[in-house]
Amino acid sequence: MGQSISNSMKENQKEMQKEMQKKQLELMLKQRQAQLAIQFASGKELFHWYASFYSFIFPICVIGAIKKKNPLPILVLIPLGFICAYQYDMFYGDKMKRIKIEAERLIELESKLFYFPKNANIVSQEEYETILQIKKKVN
Template sequence: MGQSISNSMKENQKEMQKEMQKKQLELILKQRQTQLAIQFASGKEFFHWYASFYCLIFPFCVIGAIKKKVHFDIIQNPLPVVVLVPLGFVCAYQYDMFYGDKMKRIKLEAERLIEQESQLFYFPKNAKIVSQEEYESILEIKKIGN
């Protein structure tokens, strides 16, 4: 009788631990999702401000080049128009990141790195945080070539 009570208590403890782990994982995933959503929303907001700045500065640079009688002759004074090139790249990058498919490409590359080049993420040998073997067992890393 006492043995069966002890066994049922152990089973209850195991079930409670599984439930707690499940809830902790759920909280961690929700927190991660919230952090990513905030970062993504912040990036979109930055893009709106940056694109507004670019749209504002573009005509001024063109007008400045015309008033200096450059007439887009890059040899004489390219500065008013050349400034637009790097600003355009940054604007295009931001657009691709938040409205294009750049996040998907980044996610695919991250998945590839984790799967094929997991050694990049190992701790240094003298870090004394966790050994390479423990790290691999925690993350269930499959060794390539074995």
């Protein structure tokens, strides 16, 4: 009878640990999602400010170039335009999807890029591969 109670307690303890791990994972994922959402929202806000600045400076540069009969003020718009386009693609285009796809490819096919240096003494390559369950590919 005592052994069955002990076994029952061990099973309950294991289930409680699994439940705690599940809740910790859920909390961690929600926290990650909230952090990413805040970063993404702040990036969109920055883009709005930058696009407003670009919209303001664009006609000034064009008018300045026409009045001075010199294309130099328009040349300023070129790098500013690239930055604005990059931010637009990041927050309203599909740049985040392309980055995610490339990150997945790197993790899958080029995992050795993420190994610690040999002298770091943090974790060996074997332990790293075991922890992340990296399957060694034979060339």
